[in-house]
């Protein structure tokens with residue numbers, strides 16, 4: 233029988249608030265995030281464990297994980 237599909241995290245980035253400081257990228261233990269220009273972007277959603285470190289560490293409330 234097939235494995236049930238893994239429920240993926242929902243990562244919401246507010247591009248107007250993000251200043252591209254990379255704090256969230258540095259704190260993410262599984263390398264989910266990357267910098268694209270001056271804003272953070274999701275590189276590997278499947279790797280996200282929903283630990284919410286990025287959400288908690290962002291000084292500008294620009295990233296939220298559900």
Ligand code: SF4
Pocket residue numbers: 241243259260261262263264265279280281282283284285286287297
């Ligand atoms: S919730 Fe955790 S694993 Fe997911 S992107 Fe944020 S820091 Fe990385």
Ligand code: SF4
Pocket residue numbers: 249250251252253254255256257271272289290291292293294295
């Ligand atoms: S910590 Fe916040 S402001 Fe800094 S890159 Fe991440 S989302 Fe953007």
